[in-house]
Amino acid sequence: MKKTLKLSTAIALGSMVVAGAAQAAESITVVSWGGAYTASQRGAYSDPYTAKTGIEVLDEDKSGNGLAGMRAQAEAGNGTWDVVDILEGNALTACDEGLVEEIDYNEDLDKGADGSFPLDDFVDGSLSGCFVPTIVYATLFAYNNNAFSGDAPKTIADVFDLKKFPGKRALEKIPGANLEWALAADGVPYDEIYDVLDTPEGVDRAFAKLDTIKDSVVWWDAGAQPPQLLADGEVTIASAYNGRIFNAQVVENQPFTIIWDGQMFELDGWVIPKNAPNKKAAMDYLRFSTTTQALADQAKYISYGPARKSSAPLITTHIDTGVDMNPHMPTNPANFKTPIKKDAGFWADNGDDLSERFNAWLAQ
Amino acid sequence: MSISVEASGDLAPEEQKRLKADLSRSLRRNKIRASLLVAPLVIFIIVTFVAPIGNMLWRSVDNPLVRDFMPQTTLALESWDEQELPDEAIYAALAQDIIEGRKAKTIGKAAKRLNYEKGGMRSLVMGTARKHKKIEAPYKESLIKIKKGWGDIENWRVIKRLGSSFTASYYIAAFDMETSPEGDVSFVDEKEQIYLKLFWRTVWMSLLITAMTVLLGYPVSYLLASMPLKTANVLMILVLLPFWTSLLVRTSSWIAMLQAQGILNDLLVWLGIIADEARVQMIYNAIGTVVAMTHILLPFMILPLYSVMKTVPPSYLRAARSLGATPWTAFWQVYLPQTVPGISAGAILVFILSIGYYITPALVGGQSGQFIGNLIAYHMQGSLNWGLAAALGVMLLVLVLGIYGVYNRIVGVNNVKLG
């Protein structure tokens, strides 16, 4: 009796393994950022897609290491990812290295709801060969209302002013955005930041400005951390992805306020790896998830702006709370007065050097 | 074990020979039997564990990208003397490589590799590739017109240097050094040095953590060892429970305990020891790493110490006291020396485990509590400079094996016990 029990357990477990493997044929693996962001894609794209086609969508939260994963899979000649959500800069690199499929935009994507061709409908210049943007998102500063009783910080310069606005700051543990903001706080006009940063003196200047707040910085490296740090009172001002702050403000009722000045906006979207195991379904998913309506639907879940112009008029209210989404969009004209566009090309060229310097600076 | 056969006068020479042969045959058979028992695991470990590490060793010197994806340029540069700009033939080879590489979408890989060595190389190569339609003979003139960088002899030297199949460049970078355009190797600017600093920090913080575990673990082990077995076993659960609780859970609970608005600070404020505005920063820095890792590794010290202390007869201490030794002398001269094997076994275990830590420093270490493991992970997944990650990994491995070797020579591995 005991023996048969053991045996049947082993068989049951064994068949679970086999079942897991067999399942793959009717499903696609979509790699994204996890958390509220993956949830928004699930609501707007994946669940409707499964309902329509019967193909299951498996979520993998590895976009943070998306490029590394695609390289490893290409090197091994053994792909397991079908669709990958990735930043524009990484998508450019992946495309240059031949890791991802080229997209024939007007063929592979649907026309806009207003009949416009994809090449005219998406954000200008974003359809660069392999990349299909879905959202415009911003990295920006937010503060906890409880931290400041009098004046509240309004500009990037205020964020770097520890005397006027005491307390710790949370910054992302990468050079990107921080160096730009340091120069902005040091008085460089927003449209000249990359010209200054392209010189050795400019880099020194940025690090010198960061030095002034270094001792008061808590460094984060996952998008979920800054709202947590703000809520716990660990820091008074944090840089964060605007969607995460929105989620904390509206869904969790946290007393946070966004500083829209100097928001660093960039694009994020899909690529299809060269060795995706279910390429046909992946292309199908790509088409399905980038229609005017699908992109507008995603904005019901999270406050990222749709990358298609034709989606903008269709933005409505938040699905759980009924809040109007428009005032929360980084692309809303009221919020878009003094943004900084992240220069993906600059970072592709100088990212290695600046990261080395940044890591060394951190370790000092 | 050596076996010797003593010849006895009673046996005939052929008898002796037969007996000897029998013995050695049986010895050989036993040897083979023992080897066969060990063989499956040895093979298994070699395939699943040693081979991957060997593969990494290989990666730290392997340098295929420029050679494979800019083959004609690499070949043409072999005869270049590096004194002045290359001639037209070499520019033509480069033009071919860029045009073909763009079509095959492989030139980006070579460009990325070049960029590790010198910032800006990527945009030089990729920018040229994007304007491939403008490339025409004479190539030298045309390429320099497209991108000024092709007129800079330093860029050519970098390409030539990275065209060889093997490279020491990852190790050079891992030692905080760089190769100058003239080919000399020297330390990088003080403010850009990082890896040696982090190695050093990893070592001394691991030593600190090891010392902390000895300090906290020794009295507790002594208490446990001197208690009746049944009581000791119950108290042992307090040691084993954290040991068997997920590392991630313990680390996140330290976040809840140590943060500025966390339990410990709340307690200190409530007790009036510190003011509400002057909460102590105990996490996201070196303190957080040391506290959390001491907690996580403490059982690894207590368990071997306890098992050694159990074997020290308490009568020795009593004998020392009855002979007139002070308690301190009795402890220092009699008890402590007998527990040294336990201390050293625990210390080596804790030290080696902590030196390779990655998860805990990543979660609670902030900037001053990072270990070298964090940078290895960063180069694996963030910067994607796998060669550098491999070189750092090999250096860490050599360090650990060196420490282990010294330990093994002095103490011997077989003294490591797990409760």
Add this chain to the structure above:
Amino acid sequence: MAIPTYAGPLERAWYYIFRIFCVAVFIFLIAPILVIVPLSFNAEPYFSFTQGMLTLDPGAYSLRWYEEFLTSDRWLDSIKNSVIIAFFSTILSAALGTLAALGLSRSELPFKGVIMGLLISPMIVPLIIAAAGMFFFYSSLGISQSYVGLILAHTALGTPFVVITVTATLSNFDHTLIKAGASLGATPTYTFFKVTMPLIMTGVISGALFAMMTSFDEVIVAIFIAGVEQRTIPLQMWSGIREQISPTILAVATILITFSVIMLTTVEILRRRSDRIRGIS
């Protein structure tokens, strides 16, 4: 430990300081575990005690995170995966490790030191290095992002524990027992199962438990080589801490701690049983 009758006042003071110090260390060891349990009933999605929790307001507590755990496919899948992977890797490490320990305990084995060093190397080599190497090597074999890859990796990490515990048991083992068995006409196999096995069983089981916990708690290798379908509990926790901070992981932790307590009790009972067999107590 009782205080000796001949102790002077200074020694008495030392004795109490020592006791207090030990109690403090025990609190240090156990406090983080105890903190987890109430926090897992937090009604807010953060890792800190709210004002309501401190004033014992029932509204500040909820079973929200337990519910989320039990209704989440990801968490349930991760448990299934962890069980499958731990099950197979434990069996493999126990079998391979026990065989090797039997070989290592024989005095005839050549190159013993080298072999021992090789076999316990997975315990010595920093995990980040092993994980990086496996990521490259298993990818090139096409077994990264598969159950097979993760099971093999966890088996390699678990075997040193089995080798060490079984070798330790065998070092106390009276080899004349085997000779006695043989002289009484038993076959080697029969002797192994009837004499050797019962005596080393404690070592095998405790080694296997260590191997199982290693696999159950391992996150670094899993981060590098597990695919979406092999997501284990620690991996799900890792993403729970970083990508979507949610006290669900505290609820899971509380459940796992309960599980650990049960396991520990099992080990304690086993130890008492084996001591009885060996006639120690």
